[in-house]
Amino acid sequence: MHLLRVSLASVAFFALQAAAQIGEYDPIYSDYDYCQGITSDSKTYKPIPGATLKKVQLFMRHGDRVPSMVFPGDDADYSLCGSATESHYSGSDTLSRTPTVQSKIMDPQDSPYHKLLWKGNCDIGQLTNRGKQQTYNVGKSIRSIYVDMLKFLPKFLNTDIIYVRNTHAVRTRESAEHMLNGLYPSRFRVPGSIIEMNAYPEAVENIVLSSGNLCPALPSIFKPFASTPTFLNFFKSNYALMAKTNNILGIANNPQYNNSLNGDFFISRLCNNMPLPCSRTNATDCITPTEATKAIAGTWVMAYGPMRWGPQVEKVKRISGGMFVGTIPKNIRATLNGDPSSRPFEFYSVHDQSIDQIMAIISAPNTPWPGYSATLGLETWELADKSHVVRAIYEGKMVKAHPDLKCSLEACPLDTFATFLERYVPSDAQAECAV
Ligand SMILES: *[C@@H]1O[C@H](CO)[C@@H](O)[C@H](O)[C@H]1NC(C)=O
Numbered sequence: 001m002h003l004l005r006v007s008l009a010s011v012a013f014f015a016l017q018a019a020a021q022i023g024e025y026d027p028i029y030s031d032y033d034y035c036q037g038i039t040s041d042s043k044t045y046k047p048i049p050g051a052t053l054k055k056v057q058l059f060m061r062h063g064d065r066v067p068s069m070v071f072p073g074d075d076a077d078y079s080l081c082g083s084a085t086e087s088h089y090s091g092s093d094t095l096s097r098t099p100t101v102q103s104k105i106m107d108p109q110d111s112p113y114h115k116l117l118w119k120g121n122c123d124i125g126q127l128t129n130r131g132k133q134q135t136y137n138v139g140k141s142i143r144s145i146y147v148d149m150l151k152f153l154p155k156f157l158n159t160d161i162i163y164v165r166n167t168h169a170v171r172t173r174e175s176a177e178h179m180l181n182g183l184y185p186s187r188f189r190v191p192g193s194i195i196e197m198n199a200y201p202e203a204v205e206n207i208v209l210s211s212g213n214l215c216p217a218l219p220s221i222f223k224p225f226a227s228t229p230t231f232l233n234f235f236k237s238n239y240a241l242m243a244k245t246n247n248i249l250g251i252a253n254n255p256q257y258n259n260s261l262n263g264d265f266f267i268s269r270l271c272n273n274m275p276l277p278c279s280r281t282n283a284t285d286c287i288t289p290t291e292a293t294k295a296i297a298g299t300w301v302m303a304y305g306p307m308r309w310g311p312q313v314e315k316v317k318r319i320s321g322g323m324f325v326g327t328i329p330k331n332i333r334a335t336l337n338g339d340p341s342s343r344p345f346e347f348y349s350v351h352d353q354s355i356d357q358i359m360a361i362i363s364a365p366n367t368p369w370p371g372y373s374a375t376l377g378l379e380t381w382e383l384a385d386k387s388h389v390v391r392a393i394y395e396g397k398m399v400k401a402h403p404d405l406k407c408s409l410e411a412c413p414l415d416t417f418a419t420f421l422e423r424y425v426p427s428d429a430q431a432e433c434a435v
């Protein structure tokens with residue numbers, strides 16, 4: 001999530017000092033691919049034998065997008081967005097077969113900044129066509145499990161049992177639409193049925209960090225991580241790469257960009273098979289795919305490191321994931337108690353940061369950063385003895401629980417899970433966030 005990256009630019013420089021072990025993922029995620037998140041489908045998914053599924057809370061990162069900022073002089077051609085027959089839906093099944101509008105990002109020839117701008121038809125951070133297809137495919141996989149296999153959701157859309165929430169960003173809203181279209185293609189909908197897509201106002205969004213708004217103290221709470229020895233080691237071992245990427249991108253003296261490995265620049269190119277940049281003064285001095293991959297991994301360290309290690313880690317978790325996680329047990333209990341306003345299937349279309357800050361609380365530390373369209377599924381099951389357990393599936397794997405959680409996330413007793421999450425909810429968020 002670029003909001004954090006920009007606002008913490010000065011911290012970012014030090015964040016690169018995180019230890020090498022921080023970038024090493026648990027071997028269960030050996031098939032992890034940052035370009036393509038993994039979601040189980042009916043071929044790989046296994047229910048809990050003898051138990052009944054009561055509730056699903058699914059978190060999905062948006063699909064593939066272009067960089068969330070324009071690097072000075074980025075000369076790539078990002079013709080990855082939209083198409084002539086664009087409609088709100090895509091994938092192999094479109095709800096609106098006769099689009100009535102076509103949006104187009106203009107080529108602003110008259111702008112004094114024209115030559116600094118990338119080419120192509122994408123605006124900053126826009127979902128690409130690839131990203132649309134990815135999120136549509138998540139919907140198909142989810143359908144194969146919860147509709148076809150478990151019959152937890154009905155074959156035909158019933159808008160009363162689905163709750164959808166997306167963030168204010170256009171790419172999460174669009175990703176939600178594509179996913180829902182994969183989950184309920186038009187032949188499984190009564191014409192005219194409308195799914196409500198809920199979003200918090202941006203100024204008080206609590207499912208992704210927006211440091212300037214909700215929690216002014218955030219940067220200073222993240223900062224102590226920068227002084228840890230693991231950080232300093234990581235910085236040393238990545239300094240040469242940072243200097244090289246800075247030089248090639250022409251940002252060596254630009255403090256807005258030069259304090260990070262700028263993984264966000266490289267990831268679009270790698271995931272869309274676009275050429276990597278070379279120096280403008282030396283055409284044979286180029287970034288290799290290995291270097292770009294390392295830059296991407298190093299950039300994530302900055303975002304997930306302070307949530308997992310460092311002197312203030314518990315406080316960091318409270319003012320990031322803690323702002324939201326209380327909603328999870330609250331909604332589970334509402335469904336189990338038969339609250340008529342509660343929905344058994346909740347779908348959150350969010351950002352990498354949103355999922356990672358929940359993972360930081362519930363999971364053992366070495367989990368990979370959420371890939372494009374990655375999902376975290378929380379399932380509440382009723383066992384034969386009528387007790388309830390929660391299990392967590394991330395990137396297609398059972399989540400290894402954080403040691404403090406003291407249960408297995410293959411079947412964690414609901415009370416244990418709920419009490420643990422509630423521990424992270426700030427009792428006075430405004431006071432904790434005051435500067
Ligand atoms: C980034 O640019 C600033 C300002 O020119 C400079 O002081 C700083 O050393 C640069 N940082 C890196 C890592 O090159």
Ligand SMILES: *[C@@H]1O[C@H](CO)[C@@H](O)[C@H](O)[C@H]1NC(C)=O
Nearest residue numbers: 279281282283284285286287
């Ligand atoms: C150009 O870059 C290559 C590869 O990094 C390097 O070997 C070579 O010395 C450079 N040439 C000049 C003139 O700096």
